[in-house]
Amino acid sequence: MPLSIPISFDMDDLPFNLSDLNNINTAALLTGSSIAVALTALLLLGRSPRYLKGPSEVGKRIISPNETEELCNGSANDVPEYDYIVVGGGTSGCVLASRLSENPQMKVLLLEAGGSGVEQIFSRIPAAFGRFMKSKHDFQLWTTPQTYAKGKSKFWPRPKLLGGCSSVNAMMFHIGVPSDYDEWADVMRGHDGADKWRFENFKKYIRKFETFTPHRKYPNVDASHHGTRGPIQTGYFAFLSKLSEKFINSCQHIGIPFSHDVNNPLTTIGITKYVSDCPEPICIPKNSFLLVTYIDAKGQRSSTETAYLTPAVLSRSNLTVATHAPVTRILFNAKTRSAHAVGVEFTSDSNSPMYIAGVRKEVILSAGAVHTPHILLLSGVGPADQLGKHGIACVQDIPGVGNHLIDHVVTQTRFRTKRGETLERLSDTSLRGILVNIALLLRWKFLGSGPLVSNLGEAVGFIQASDATLFPPVLFSKRLEDSASGPNGPDLEIYCTPVGYKSHGFEEIPKGDVVTISALLLRPFSKGTLTLKSGDPFEPPLIDPRYLEHPNDLEVLVRGMRLMLRIAKTEPFSDYLIHDSDPRLDHNLDEIDQTAMEEEVRERVETPYHPACSARMAPLEQGGVLDAKLRVYGIANLRVVDASAFPRIISGHTAAPCIAMAEFAAAELIGS
Numbered sequence: 001m002p003l004s005i006p007i008s009f010d011m012d013d014l015p016f017n018l019s020d021l022n023n024i025n026t027a028a029l030l031t032g033s034s035i036a037v038a039l040t041a042l043l044l045l046g047r048s049p050r051y052l053k054g055p056s057e058v059g060k061r062i063i064s065p066n067e068t069e070e071l072c073n074g075s076a077n078d079v080p081e082y083d084y085i086v087v088g089g090g091t092s093g094c095v096l097a098s099r100l101s102e103n104p105q106m107k108v109l110l111l112e113a114g115g116s117g118v119e120q121i122f123s124r125i126p127a128a129f130g131r132f133m134k135s136k137h138d139f140q141l142w143t144t145p146q147t148y149a150k151g152k153s154k155f156w157p158r159p160k161l162l163g164g165c166s167s168v169n170a171m172m173f174h175i176g177v178p179s180d181y182d183e184w185a186d187v188m189r190g191h192d193g194a195d196k197w198r199f200e201n202f203k204k205y206i207r208k209f210e211t212f213t214p215h216r217k218y219p220n221v222d223a224s225h226h227g228t229r230g231p232i233q234t235g236y237f238a239f240l241s242k243l244s245e246k247f248i249n250s251c252q253h254i255g256i257p258f259s260h261d262v263n264n265p266l267t268t269i270g271i272t273k274y275v276s277d278c279p280e281p282i283c284i285p286k287n288s289f290l291l292v293t294y295i296d297a298k299g300q301r302s303s304t305e306t307a308y309l310t311p312a313v314l315s316r317s318n319l320t321v322a323t324h325a326p327v328t329r330i331l332f333n334a335k336t337r338s339a340h341a342v343g344v345e346f347t348s349d350s351n352s353p354m355y356i357a358g359v360r361k362e363v364i365l366s367a368g369a370v371h372t373p374h375i376l377l378l379s380g381v382g383p384a385d386q387l388g389k390h391g392i393a394c395v396q397d398i399p400g401v402g403n404h405l406i407d408h409v410v411t412q413t414r415f416r417t418k419r420g421e422t423l424e425r426l427s428d429t430s431l432r433g434i435l436v437n438i439a440l441l442l443r444w445k446f447l448g449s450g451p452l453v454s455n456l457g458e459a460v461g462f463i464q465a466s467d468a469t470l471f472p473p474v475l476f477s478k479r480l481e482d483s484a485s486g487p488n489g490p491d492l493e494i495y496c497t498p499v500g501y502k503s504h505g506f507e508e509i510p511k512g513d514v515v516t517i518s519a520l521l522l523r524p525f526s527k528g529t530l531t532l533k534s535g536d537p538f539e540p541p542l543i544d545p546r547y548l549e550h551p552n553d554l555e556v557l558v559r560g561m562r563l564m565l566r567i568a569k570t571e572p573f574s575d576y577l578i579h580d581s582d583p584r585l586d587h588n589l590d591e592i593d594q595t596a597m598e599e600e601v602r603e604r605v606e607t608p609y610h611p612a613c614s615a616r617m618a619p620l621e622q623g624g625v626l627d628a629k630l631r632v633y634g635i636a637n638l639r640v641v642d643a644s645a646f647p648r649i650i651s652g653h654t655a656a657p658c659i660a661m662a663e664f665a666a667a668e669l670i671g672s
């Protein structure tokens with residue numbers, strides 16, 4: 001979920017670092033447009049965690065290449081050594097570092113390219129998450145021109161922060177459906193450990209990370225499908241706009257039944273199946289529905305940094321967390337015939353000295369679906385011909401590295417609403433607006449409630465594009481291939497955002513109150529590649545997701561567009577809209593024919609930020625990179641634990657499987 005939400009302050013506007021606040025005459029800051037910023041900063045005082053800054057305190061500075069060679073030859077004796085080195089302190093990496101260091105015998109180093117997410121206002125205030133985009137905390141990536149999407153390059157934000165995407169995502173807690181995980185096990189069928197991925201076996205790791213807080217307004221939620229003692233907080237604490245409530249009502253009117261918990265395996269499945277599959281009559285709470293989110297009772301984001309790198313965890317003497325320490329490559333032994341990782345090379349930026357650290361047990365890559373395959377390639381693990389082109393010595397020829405990149409795809413529609421019905425007021429920079437925002441900030445801080453606790457993707461529906469009740473064959477005659485992971489798996493998601501935005505918030509839309517409805521392709525057939533542009537670790541790789549290459553993907557999204565337009569014309573949601581013929585809005589879009597609608601989809605596609613499968617667990621002969629234990633083929637002590645390891649993309653939101661996968665990997669490694 002998106003976007004650059006319109007709160008009228010920006011972290012980059014801050015004239016100081018949050019951690020320096022104790023030294024600042026704060027009264028002097030409370031002037032002009034800085035009021036909201038400064039107040040927020042004050043509210044956050046005292047929360048800055050203490051991490052080691054930069055690589056110099058955790059590795060050995062390299063003066064000559066001989067020193068790296070000594071490590072690779074096994075003759076170095078003054079290089080700091082760790083049992084585990086986790087590369088990337090994102091969604092998965094924080095979990096691993098925390099769990100692995102539960103064993104006091106194990107010395108663990110976590111190397112993160114960015115700084116702390118907890119220190120950032122946009123991470124702490126749920127509705128502000130989009131503000132990280134195009135900031136210094138964003139890798140700011142772009143795809144190559146997309147042949148099937150009008151030749152445009154697409155913006156791919158990727159956070160550079162502890163907690164990774166969990167520090168900036170839309171906090172929608174969704175685990176997918178059981179058949180997603182059964183499918184993972186099927187991909188690895190016949191391989192040692194394959195059945196551990198089957199939902200019945202794997203679900204204990206999903207439960208392990210969660211503490212779900214029931215809500216008195218939602219008594220029908222079966223809490224037995226949730227975790228009760230995990231570090232990550234989930235619940236129904238997010239703000240729900242009236243507009244999103246009406247969106248749900250309109251969904252019900254057109255035949256998408258209400259589900260009180262999308263994470264209950266009985267009801268998360270394609271909502272259209274819900275009625276027939278559920279033996280009990282459905283209780284439909286009137287006009288009340290919230291997606292379970294990673295927001296706690298205080299209205300604050302629960303990220304893997306806040307949940308797993310607590311002060312108690314950080315005080316462990318066997319855990320070292322280094323920020324601003326991007327890893328440039330993994331180092332391998334030079335002597336033995338089969339490759340094994342001996343350490344990593346890292347720095348602070350492209351102009352700074354290099355450092356190295358040695359590893360006794362394993363290097364674990366958790367740098368995410370873009371940077372994990374990038375680091376593998378830079379280290380000589382990948383397709384030999386590609387490595388050769390960039391002058392990189394091949395350590396292990398694995399053609400699958402960077403292949404099979406898959407991302408969900410989203411298209412959006414926008415509609416003018418009645419005045420005051422959206423969260424537009426959060427971007428009001430008039431004096432009155434600033435005062436209102438200050439009041440909202442105080443409400444958020446002290447009561448943990450109000451519009452700032454919106455996760456923006458407030459109401460969702462999961463459906464199947466082949467559902468004949470929603471898409472009657474007489475109107476939708478194109479045949480669809482079945483892309484769902486199982487009979488009850490969805491392939492299309494719709495959601496309502498009470499804010500108008502386009503291109504992640506960077507393209508202008510009409511001013512005033514606008515609502516966005518999105519359709520998300522959950523099971524794309526199109527798959528792309530991630531390849532090296534050069535051997536320079538600071539040059540981003542070439543990212544080509546090949547959006548919409550497969551015709552099925554296009555048709556599913558065409559149906560998604562039609563569905564959104566229908567909801568917009570269905571009461572009571574439609575009562576809140578005002579017709580506006582501005583061409584940037586979509587009140588008249590349902591008048592166009594199939595061919596024109598296909599063109600609209602091609603024009604509108606964007607990333608919903610879910611890239612995966614780029615270093616996937618799959619048999620080697622099927623283009624896999626990892627075995628069923630997430631170990632890189634042919635290298636004894638190198639593992640990948642993050643979204644790049646997914647064998648297939650799940651039919652839901654991608655943070656939960658990353659967290660659960662990290663819990664799984666840690667449990668395997670420490671034997672719990």
Ligand SMILES: Cc1cc2nc3c(=O)[nH]c(=O)nc-3n(C[C@H](O)[C@H](O)[C@H](O)COP(=O)(O)OP(=O)(O)OC[C@H]3O[C@@H](n4cnc5c(N)ncnc54)[C@H](O)[C@@H]3O)c2cc1C
Binds near residue numbers: 172375641
């Ligand atoms: C804006 C946005 C909204 C989203 N909304 C949702 C949602 O509502 N619900 C949901 O379930 N999912 C959502 N997602 C997707 C989901 O959060 C991610 O798929 C998932 O968290 C990815 O986890 P990961 O561990 O694979 O990678 P990440 O969390 O991206 O972690 C990778 C980490 O590696 C670090 N890193 C990168 N390169 C290096 C290097 N060379 N050296 C050291 N460190 C490095 C990065 O800084 C980062 O901290 C969203 C994502 C985004 C960006």
